[in-house]
Amino acid sequence: MKAFSFTCRETPALSDAADCATFDLRGYIDAHTVIEFEKTVNSVIEAGTHCIILDISGLSYISSAGIGAMMGLTRKLNQLSGELILLNPTPKVYAILDGLGFTKIFKIANSENEAMEKIRSRAPA
Amino acid sequence: MIGSIFYLVIIVVLAVWLVRQRNRERALVALVDHNRIERKTVYQFLNALGERLTTSNIALEPALEIIMDFIVDRSDAEAGAVFLLDPHDNQLSARVVKGMFPPLMPTTGYVLTKQKYLSERIKRERIPLGQGIIGEAAASGMPILVSDAANDPRVPKVALDYLTIRSIMIAPLTSRGRISGVIAIVNKRGGEIFTEENLDLLRALADQAASTVEMVKLYDDLAEKQRIEQELRVAHEFQKMLLPSECPKIDGYDIAAFSEPALEVGGDYYDFFFVDDARRYLGVVIADVSGKGIPGAFVMAMVRCTIRVVAHGNLSPREVLFKANERLYADTKENVFVTMTYGILDTYEHTFRFARAGHEPLVTIRRDSPNVELSSPDGIALAMVTNDMFSFVQEAVLPLTPGETAIMYTDGVVEAMDDQANEYGQRRFFDLIASSRELKPQEIIAKTLQDIQRFTRGYPQHDDITMVAIRVHDDAAASKSSVPVAAPARA
Numbered sequence: 012m013k014a015f016s017f018t019c020r021e022t023p024a025l026s027d028a029a030d031c032a033t034f035d036l037r038g039y040i041d042a043h044t045v046i047e048f049e050k051t052v053n054s055v056i057e058a059g060t061h062c063i064i065l066d067i068s069g070l071s072y073i074s075s076a077g078i079g080a081m082m083g084l085t086r087k088l089n090q091l092s093g094e095l096i097l098l099n100p101t102p103k104v105y106a107i108l109d110g111l112g113f114t115k116i117f118k119i120a121n122s123e124n125e126a127m128e129k130i131r132s133r134a135p136a
Numbered sequence: 137m138i139g140s141i142f143y144l145v146i147i148v149v150l151a152v153w154l155v156r157q158r159n160r161e162r163a164l165v166a167l168v169d170h171n172r173i174e175r176k177t178v179y180q181f182l183n184a185l186g187e188r189l190t191t192s193n194i195a196l197e198p199a200l201e202i203i204m205d206f207i208v209d210r211s212d213a214e215a216g217a218v219f220l221l222d223p224h225d226n227q228l229s230a231r232v233v234k235g236m237f238p239p240l241m242p243t244t245g246y247v248l249t250k251q252k253y254l255s256e257r258i259k260r261e262r263i264p265l266g267q268g269i270i271g272e273a274a275a276s277g278m279p280i281l282v283s284d285a286a287n288d289p290r291v292p293k294v295a296l297d298y299l300t301i302r303s304i305m306i307a308p309l310t311s312r313g314r315i316s317g318v319i320a321i322v323n324k325r326g327g328e329i330f331t332e333e334n335l336d337l338l339r340a341l342a343d344q345a346a347s348t349v350e351m352v353k354l355y356d357d358l359a360e361k362q363r364i365e366q367e368l369r370v371a372h373e374f375q376k377m378l379l380p381s382e383c384p385k386i387d388g389y390d391i392a393a394f395s396e397p398a399l400e401v402g403g404d405y406y407d408f409f410f411v412d413d414a415r416r417y418l419g420v421v422i423a424d425v426s427g428k429g430i431p432g433a434f435v436m437a438m439v440r441c442t443i444r445v446v447a448h449g450n451l452s453p454r455e456v457l458f459k460a461n462e463r464l465y466a467d468t469k470e471n472v473f474v475t476m477t478y479g480i481l482d483t484y485e486h487t488f489r490f491a492r493a494g495h496e497p498l499v500t501i502r503r504d505s506p507n508v509e510l511s512s513p514d515g516i517a518l519a520m521v522t523n524d525m526f527s528f529v530q531e532a533v534l535p536l537t538p539g540e541t542a543i544m545y546t547d548g549v550v551e552a553m554d555d556q557a558n559e560y561g562q563r564r565f566f567d568l569i570a571s572s573r574e575l576k577p578q579e580i581i582a583k584t585l586q587d588i589q590r591f592t593r594g595y596p597q598h599d600d601i602t603m604v605a606i607r608v609h610d611d612a613a614a615s616k617s618s619v620p621v622a623a624p625a626r627a
Binding site: 041075076078079080082083086087110111112113115116 | 424426469470471472473475493494496512514515516517520521525528598
């Protein structure tokens with residue numbers, strides 16, 4: 012099983028829409044690995060970036076702790092009139108999210124363009 | 137004449153030899169004395185550690201305090217510090233600082249007059265392995281003695297008199313061939329400078345200190361491990377307490393359940409209770425709480441209590457989940473959620489009315505079908521969203537005829553893994569169930585557990601495994617009552 016890791020990059024194509032950052036997630040997100048991830052994303056949010064894209068195409072599995080973290084981020088960003096987009100989930104991860112009913116809560120995009128559209132069309136503050 | 141010269145030479149040679157021997161003897165005595173003092177000091181050091189470091193206070197910081205107090209005192213030094221190496225980033229940082237210890241890395245001019253502030257400043261400094269005089273000693277594992285600091289380029293020059301280094305010695309902390317840090321001692325009292333003898337003593341004490349540091353670290357790890365194990369044991373016990381001690385015995389039914397917490401103790405549980413006083417309607421719960429350990433167990437207790445309270449007298453599982461969600465959404469942290477199937481078994485009419493809060497599908501073994509039947513009405517996990525979003529949860533009614541079995545399970549069953557991270561999987565599980573139509577619920581569960589065991593080959597599981605199975609007896613009356621299924625109560 013691949014260990015969990017993530018990297019963060021600015022997403023300049025979106026600069027006309029909002030401050031936006033993309034996190035590339037890889038491996039397996041569980042109760043242990045999620046802590047550092049949450050901390051980092053929260054620090055980015057606190058620094059004023061309120062649109063976050065999580066590229067989860069490299070995520071082989073997501074545990075309840077990982078979903079909990081994403082839910083926490085969604086709630087936080089909603090309060091800040093921001094947005095959390097999940098980009099390119101694998102069929103396996105999508106099935107997990109769908110089974111839990113979360114595909115109705117999370118904004119899911121299948122391409123960066125689609126993610127940008129979702130961010131541009133988000134409810135105004 | 138030649139004879140007397142010969143004797144004279146002999147006498148001179150003897151005299152020289154005697155003097156040399158005496159010098160050698162004196163040196164030897166001095167060395168023995170030195171070694172004796174050194175050994176004595178090491179013993180005193182170990183005694184000091186033994187007296188002050190008891191099992192009740194054994195921890196790294198207090199141990200380093202004792203070590204540095206002793207070493208600074210015995211070295212007759214003005215200041216000292218112990219730097220430990222962080223193996224993750226190969227950087228050294230001061231953990232305990234004694235006296236006015238000067239900065240050892242080149243710094244921009246700042247004035248620090250209070251020892252407390254200076255110590256904090258030194259402790260914040262991160263020294264990469266190999267850099268500066270501290271990093272050099274840690275990288276090479278060799279002790280360093282600088283007697284003439286003013287002319288040694290490795291020693292940073294500070295304009296402040298009280299921070300000027302006159303002489304410094306550094307000894308590595310080496311235990312079992314591994315360097316865990318260094319001890320640095322600065323400026324001998326009374327204006328003297330450190331000598332090789334001082335360095336020898338420091339090295340001897342540093343060796344002992346290194347073993348002590350290693351031992352305390354092991355103890356710390358062990359204590360942490362024991363603490364976690366203890367916590368898991370408590371959570372385990374707690375979790376067990378929340379499960380029904382036995383499955384309900386109802387005419388015409390066989391009901392069985394099983395829950396096995398994983399290594400890390402997840403938050404699976406199941407529950408049975410009668411919804412009405414006439415004991416016709418049996419509430420059945422299977423759930424998976426997202427938290428782990430003791431916090432997870434408490435959330436689980438909260439969920440169990442909430443469901444029992446809101447379920448009483450209500451014949452609509454959807455409404456029960458709705459009410460539970462309202463409370464749980466308000467009372468739990470944002471990253472906690474609960475998947476659950478809650479159903480009400482009408483023991484007269486043999487129907488199972490249920491709703492699914494993001495939980496795994498309900499599996500039914502039908503009499504007239506070789507395959508299992510899956511039911512997953514729309515639903516979303518509890519405690520995640522407000523009720524307006526939760527409202528799309530749907531309710532389904534499953535008629536059960538004699539000989540049919542309804543099975544609920546948590547994801548720990550289908551996500552059980554072998555050591556190659558292969559999943560047991562829904563397909564194998566459903567196939568196994570489909571081939572078990574003649575078995576009683578207890579036997580189906582046992583058979584599934586055996587099959588999981590065979591698949592995982594005993595590999596420890598990360599998620600709880602929980603199953604509930606309900607079977608209508610083959611000879612159960614088709615219906616006990618002509619009364620139609622009660623209409624769901626209004627919320």
